[in-house]
Amino acid sequence: FLVDPTGAGTGPYKFVSASSGASYVLTANENYWGGVPEVKDVEFTVVADEATAVARLQTGEADLYNTILADSYNQVKTFSNVTLVNSPSSSVYYLALRSNETALNDKMANKELRQAIIEAIDMDTYIAAKLDGLATTTNSIVGPTLVGYKKEMENAGYSFNMEHAKQLIKDNGLEGTEVKFLLASRAWQQTLGAYIQAALEEIGLKVSIETQEWASFLATAKTDDTFDFCILSWSNVTGDGQQMLEPNFSVKNGVRLKYNNEEFDEYVDKSAKTTVLSERQDWMLKAVEKIQGDAIVKTLYSANQIYAFNKNFTNVQMDCGGIIYIKEIKLA
Secondary structure, X not given: OOOOOOOOOOOOEEEEEEEOOOEEEEEEOOOOOOOOOOOOEEEEEOOOOHHHHHHHHHHOOOOEEOOOOHHHHHHXXXXXXXXXXXXXXXXXXXXXXXXXXXOOOHHHHOHHHHHHHHHOOOHHHHHHHHOOOOEEOOOOOOOOOOEOOOHHHHHOOOOOOHHHHHHHHHHOOOOOOEEEEEEEOOHHHHHHHHHHHHHHHHOOOEEEEEEEOHHHHHHXXXXXXXXXXEEEEEOOOOOEOHHHHHHHHOOOOOOOOXXXXXXXXXXXXXXXXXXXXXXXXXXXXXXXXHHHHOOOEEEEEEEOEEEEEEOOEEXXXXXXXXXXXXXHOEEX
């Protein structure tokens, strides 16, 4: 059913109209308790094609584009009518490895196989070559922008070490082991997936890739016995490390990774039950050391926030969770 949004909320903007999946129109709330916004009328337009969105930004048809891809960065940098911003984010892309009976290949239960997979992946080289440096690396699944992060988390788990990865495969008699890699059909996953596949084949594994469109990928990633590892992402809009760990990896909510580790859950739970920051950090550190020490996740990169806006406006700021507050935008 459709809910009439015209009278909903007490925010700085009022609903005007919408065309589902195409555009949404708002106007300033003249009675807003926090002051009337300088930007009076706002239209959000849904544009599926990156090239079209960038072209609209260049011609001035669009005043703001908030999700510019790395491939478009150098092009947008040449536009004289816009301000281009490149800043850190709290989003993270990571490799999720099945480790129990939910994996397709039961050899994934061998921690040294999972460790070898993680150690074979050189993300510094990938970011420099494929992303023009428009991303940051961290070895911790709880990244530096999140509340609860400690620098000691960078020492958790395993880092790139191709020769050691090869040795682990050889010592365990795993040469030629077939593993299945589940990917979404989105372009960035295809490019990154091919890079990871080549690295894993270099250490002696046989990697088959199954590609699915986004909705099917999300469903399959919840299903047992369908894959061995996949690429997942998380945009942490709360800015809290506990909200990276609990929703994605707990027994209750980790529906895709299916780690199912009660010791890990205990650490995460305790991090949520204290308001003392140092205590929260210590419990989150234990949780990160546990899950990464078990070779369950490999942080790939944190994509920078890349957005651009018309120079007719100022004070356009995106927080680490990817949210821009239109109310705060000023006229230049």
